[in-house]
Amino acid sequence: MTYLLNRQIILLKIALIICNIGLIPVLTINRTFGAERIKFNYGLLEESIPIHSLETYARTGAVDKYLAVYSHYVDKKQLTQLQKSLLAPIPLNKVQVSQFLYTPIGERLLGILGKVIQTESRLSGFYAIRAALILSAADANNFTLLNVLNKFPTNAILINLSESLAVVNILENIVNKTQNAVALINQQSQNQYTTDSPLNTLLLKDSRKLGSLRFVKQTITLNDLSRNRIFPADIYLPVAKTHLPIIVISHGLGSDRTSFAYLAEHLASYGFVVAVPEHPGSNAKQIQALLAGKVDRVTNPREFIDRPLDIKYLLDELTSLSKTNPTFRGRLNLEQVGVVGQSFGGYTALALAGAKINFEQIKANCLDLENTLNISLLLQCLAVDLVNTKYNLSDTRVKAIIAINPIDSSIFGQASLSQIKIPVMMVSGSADTVTPALPEQIQPFTWLTTPHKYLALINGGTHFSTITESSNTILSLPTQLIGASPALARSYVRALSVAFFQAYVAEQPSYLPYLSTDYVNKISQQPLPLSLIKSLTSEQL
Numbered sequence: 001m002t003y004l005l006n007r008q009i010i011l012l013k014i015a016l017i018i019c020n021i022g023l024i025p026v027l028t029i030n031r032t033f034g035a036e037r038i039k040f041n042y043g044l045l046e047e048s049i050p051i052h053s054l055e056t057y058a059r060t061g062a063v064d065k066y067l068a069v070y071s072h073y074v075d076k077k078q079l080t081q082l083q084k085s086l087l088a089p090i091p092l093n094k095v096q097v098s099q100f101l102y103t104p105i106g107e108r109l110l111g112i113l114g115k116v117i118q119t120e121s122r123l124s125g126f127y128a129i130r131a132a133l134i135l136s137a138a139d140a141n142n143f144t145l146l147n148v149l150n151k152f153p154t155n156a157i158l159i160n161l162s163e164s165l166a167v168v169n170i171l172e173n174i175v176n177k178t179q180n181a182v183a184l185i186n187q188q189s190q191n192q193y194t195t196d197s198p199l200n201t202l203l204l205k206d207s208r209k210l211g212s213l214r215f216v217k218q219t220i221t222l223n224d225l226s227r228n229r230i231f232p233a234d235i236y237l238p239v240a241k242t243h244l245p246i247i248v249i250s251h252g253l254g255s256d257r258t259s260f261a262y263l264a265e266h267l268a269s270y271g272f273v274v275a276v277p278e279h280p281g282s283n284a285k286q287i288q289a290l291l292a293g294k295v296d297r298v299t300n301p302r303e304f305i306d307r308p309l310d311i312k313y314l315l316d317e318l319t320s321l322s323k324t325n326p327t328f329r330g331r332l333n334l335e336q337v338g339v340v341g342q343s344f345g346g347y348t349a350l351a352l353a354g355a356k357i358n359f360e361q362i363k364a365n366c367l368d369l370e371n372t373l374n375i376s377l378l379l380q381c382l383a384v385d386l387v388n389t390k391y392n393l394s395d396t397r398v399k400a401i402i403a404i405n406p407i408d409s410s411i412f413g414q415a416s417l418s419q420i421k422i423p424v425m426m427v428s429g430s431a432d433t434v435t436p437a438l439p440e441q442i443q444p445f446t447w448l449t450t451p452h453k454y455l456a457l458i459n460g461g462t463h464f465s466t467i468t469e470s471s472n473t474i475l476s477l478p479t480q481l482i483g484a485s486p487a488l489a490r491s492y493v494r495a496l497s498v499a500f501f502q503a504y505v506a507e508q509p510s511y512l513p514y515l516s517t518d519y520v521n522k523i524s525q526q527p528l529p530l531s532l533i534k535s536l537t538s539e540q541l
Contacts, residue, residue, distance in 0.1 A: 035152035039120070042161035051149050058086035058146055086146040090137070091476075096291040097137040101130050103290070103297050105378045111370045116167060118158040128153050170373060178438040181541050182430045185442070185457050189531035192517045207495040207514055208523060211269035213238045218327070222277070224313045229306065232257070233277040233314055236268035237331065245336035245506045246318065247497075248311050249276045252343030252405075253299060253379065254287045256470045260342070266494045272501060273332055277314050279307050282344055284470050299344075301382040304357065304411065307348040308393040311339065315397055337397045338505040340497060342466060343435060344379070346406025346426075351393040353401045354420045359388045361413035376435040380411045400452075400504035402427065402497060405435045405463050406444075414447040423452035423504040425496065429461025431483060438541075446538040452504065454515060456496055457531045458489055465489035465528070484527045492530050495523055 039048040053066040061083065063071050071079060100106045107126075114126035135151040137143045149157065215238045223230045234257050238244060247267050251259045257276040264274040280286070282299040289295045315334060322332040341349035351357075366381035400423040408417060428441035435441070437457070445455045458465060462483035468490070469476065483489075499514030513519060517532055524530040 034150045035154060035157045037156045038159060039156050040159045040161055054086060054149065055146055058083050087144050090143040092137055092143060094134060094137040095293050097133050099290050099293050101133065104382070105298050108369050108378050115370065116160055116164040118160050120154045120156040120158055122158060174373065181438050181442050182457065182459065184540060185455065185533055186459065186531045188533050189517050192533065204513060204519060207498045208491045210266060211271065213240060213269050213271055215239060215268035222314060222317055227306065227309065229280065231278050231280045231310060233275055234264065236264045236274040238268050238271050238273065240271060241331065243333040244271055244273045244331055245333050247272045247274050247338045247340065247501055248314065249274065250307065250311065250339065250341035250345030250348040251279065251283065252345050253282045254284055255467060256284045258470050259467045262468055262490060263493060263497060267497060267501065270498050270502065275314055275318065277310050279303065279310055281306060301385045304383050304386060305391055305393065307344065308351040311348065311352060312395050315395065334397055336399060336505050338400045338501045339398055340402040340404065342404040343407060343463065346403035347408060347411060349401040349403050350406060350408055350412060352395050352398045353422055353424065354394045355412045355416040356419065357383060357391060357411060358413045358416045361415065362410050365410040374436055374439055375433070376407045376440055377410055380407050383411055398422065400501065402500060404466055404493065405429060405432055407435050407440060408444050409439045417444055417447040418449045420448060420450050422450060424448055424450055425454040425456060425500050427456045427458065427493065429458045429463065429465055431460050432463045434463035443538065443541065446536050446541065453534065455533050455536065458492060459529045459531065460484060461489050461528055466493045488525055488528050492523065
């Protein structure tokens with residue numbers, strides 16, 4: 001029993017920390033009491049820890065007799081981490097917390113947590129967790145995990161061990177399957193390296209470094225009257241007179257067009273015109289508006305339609321500018337277009353490549369979200385509110401795409417991804433907890449039928465490893481979420497993008513050696529070793 005309690009202490013800490021990262025409620029509740037104990041319930045068995053024991057430990061490091069019973073089953077490093085977590089300030093205010101927790105995604109997260117963290121009456125903790133977060137966030141300079149525990153609006157916080165152990169078992173199963181898949185990919189990449197004809201990688205340039213071309217940056221404003229949608233786009237134009245291929249970069253949810261400026265500059269230095277639009281309904285300003293109380297949702301389901309249409313409209317405008325504007329005239333090749341997108345932008349790239357929204361798949365996968373541990377489904381399942389019709393989101397001008405940490409398992413599924421005919425590269429991070437590698441990239445990679453497909457796996461990479469933080473952000477990501485060596489991860493993206501788009505958009509086969517395991521092994525470094533494969537079947541997973 002004590003072993004189970006030890007696991008649940010850690011689970012409670014993780015659950016509440018996850019809930020605190022951007023979760024946010026708005027009611028003011030009059031109450032003169034807070035939770036006094038954390039109870040761990042498993043059938044007829046019940047144990048508890050006084051919250052004042054945790055508070056004493058957090059503030060002084062002293063382990064009293066109540067906490068000592070459980071501290072024997074936790075190592076010193078975990079205890080230290082718990083102490084820091086209890087008092088770590090959460091940089092959000094009451095309005096920001098409430099605005100998120102009253103969104104559909106916020107309420108679904110509360111529903112998941114409420115099955116494990118319950119009231120003393122053994123009811124779902126949905127409303128109690130939300131109230132505790134609101135009340136704690138209302139305390140100026142005291143929004144901490146410890147204060148959240150103290151603000152819980154019942155005498156005790158009940159941890160349902162039966163429910164939480166079920167969650168732990170699901171987690172362990174997912175982790176094991178992911179580890180096996182990652183090991184398989186790494187082994188297959190290494191096997192390919194040893195069996196291929198050896199390449200003299202010393203003769204290959206370092207594609208992580210800037211190319212030789214200078215470029216200028218220009219911002220244009222687009223106004224699609226048919227959708228009443230105005231949005232900016234940054235254009236990186238190499239100083240060259242020839243018809244140049246075009247690469248479009250689509251940012252993720254809550255980011256903006258600066259998030260991949262490093263990649264835009266890199267590609268432009270290799271002779272690509274790079275266009276980086278900002279998607280107004282799912283950018284950093286949208287999240288700012290949510291946290292400021294100006295909007296009531298993370299994003300509108302319509303963004304699943306508008307994002308690909310933004311890029312189609314951008315390409316139309318570039319076509320017009322190439323005929324009428326002296327700056328662009330004769331310099332753009334609108335028949336050689338590539339798209340690279342991250343997260344929600346990865347979805348955007350796949351849609352433009354020919355994957356259609358799969359309403360049957362969405363409906364089937366989104367019936368029981370309270371039992372999912374794939375956070376990306378909370379976003380994908382917003383699409384259930386779209387009108388079920390055939391949307392024309394693909395674009396034949398797009399000749400190849402790169403999808404980094406994409407969401408695709410339910411919004412597309414196997415039936416839609418298998419329809420893509422152009423070259424595709426998926427980039428995955430094995431430590432991605434937002435769009436998990438196995439269900440969102442590794443398994444979907446097996447569904448692709450295009451003969452030219454690549455899966456790049458950044459071992460230890462997170463959802464945020466390849467992004468640079470926007471200057472418009474109001475919430476800086478903790479280093480734990482970003483992960484180790486983001487600069488190294490970004491260097492991989494630079495190298496792979498140049499090679500892939502030169503080979504499949506600019507039609508320069510001399511760059512194919514840069515898409516070999518030989519070259520990947522040359523640039524791969526710790527602590528984020530890189531693997532690359534070109535084939536994988538679902539039967540192998």
